[in-house]
Amino acid sequence: MWRSLARRGERDVLHGSFGGMFHSEALPGALPRRQNSPQHPSYGLYPELVSGSAFTVPRAKNRYSWLYRIRPSVQHAPYHGSDYELMAHKTWLSPPFQHPFPPVQLRFTPAPMSSGDFVDGTVTLAANGSPAAQDGCAANAYAMSQSMSSKRRFLRVADADLLILPQEGVLELRTELGDLQVEPWELAVVPRGLAFQVNLGQQASSARGYFLENFGDHFVLPELGPIGISGGLAHARHFLAPQARYEELDGDFELVSKFMGSLYSSRLRHSPLDVVAWYGCHVPCKYDMRLFMAINTVTYDHPDPSIGAVLSSYTTSPGLANVDFVIFPPRWLPAEGTFRPPWFHRNCMSEFMGLLTGTYDAKPDSFLPGAASIHNRYVPHGPDAAAVKKGTELDGMQPERYSGTLAFMWETRLVWHPSRYALASLSEEGYPSAWQSVEKRFDATETPPLQQPYGFPPTR
Secondary structure, three states, rough: OEEEEOOOOOOOOOOOOOOOOOOEEEOOOOOOOOOOOOOOOOHHHHEEEEEEOOOOHHHHOOOOOEEEOOHHHHHHOOOHHHHHHEEEEOOOOOOOOOOOOOOOOOEEEEOOOOOOOOOEEEEEEEEEOHHHHHHHEEEEEEEEEEOOHHHHHHEEOOOOOEEEEEEEEOOOEEEEEEEEEEEOOOEEEEOOOEEEEEEOOOOOEEEEEEEEOOOOOOOOOOOOOOOOOOOOEHHHHOEEOOOOOOOOOEEEEEEEEEEOEEEEEEEEEEEEEEEEEEEEEEOOEEEEEHHOOOOOOOOOOOOOHHHHEEEEEOOOOOEEEEEEEEEEEOOOEEEOOOOOOOEEEOOEEEEEEEEEEEEEEEEEEOOOOOEEEEEOOOOOEOOOHHHHHHHHOOOOOOOEEEOOOEEEEEEEOOOEOOHHHHHHHHHHHHHHHHOOOOOOOOOOOOOOOOOOOOOOOOOO
């Protein structure tokens, strides 16, 4: 049965700071105050440490949580190693991939709706690096019409932290540390190693969205630099963690484990969601992207899209990301005399783009919510012909409002390698032709306008 001191629902959350310490208990006195592993824990609970990093990393990077649970998690596993059965999954795949693919712009249609749950309905669109090497990431879509609870199924990913982005349908995310209701416009982070369940929330009959498996270092909030401490981008205090809430339930359950890139199924005799109290910083959390404080120009041109970074996973090279999570939310663009859509470019970083709602300004007519595009290292890309025309003809002295839109990008230092399934079943082969209608407008006889300082109209 469920026991909790907190109210159920959206308000069962803890306010804190991303990466900071949280603590919660579902029964009074269940959480030790003076030590981690008392000889006689309250309620006969078992202390258990979950470490998200090596013990000796710098204190600022150390991730861990202490759990106080009804049974140690060694009892949330089969009695014999042979009880783990390798799961054959046609669409949830792990890198490295070996098949070749050309250096071309790629776009994929939304994943088809599955008749199953989150595990059944996962489709890997592209990936890089390796879960074994703890480097790189995998970009996935999910489309589910069942809750994992209907199959008495739980999931534990040892390879990666998960960043989940609902596009349609509210999710009920049940974890060892408590529950989170996650709706479109919100994101959820589930750290590696924790058991959890993804269910349909608020009477939803189906749900779809995207999720990233981050094999590299944990996500952090990007440094603010000259933005300073007063605000800007995502604020640590807006990340919410779940209240402790436990399930004391015996029965027949399934645990799906993702380990070294493979999926395994095993039977459980007890629900793994039996944590009565916990504290630490290796915790699931959610964030409302409507609270993102976008930064933009108030003079001319517009800054690099990294100014929209919500979370980053860094490498050992300063400033070089394993993956950046960037959003393009509703915002004002007041730049004077400036072509406002994203410029044409070729980057050393590789981009995976998705659309959660609305339209994307660089592809206003053809990029649909639920779709995805990949523009890899030095593959040229930019606005299509319609965006070029609109951006050129608009009144450059009037501010422009982008409303009702939320696009995102996972930008990595490694090339996105599309899966065979995505290339064969979801790829839009005609996507590169989107730029062929961009008109040639070169005129060598034109007299260029005189360049004037900002704030002055151009003159001839």
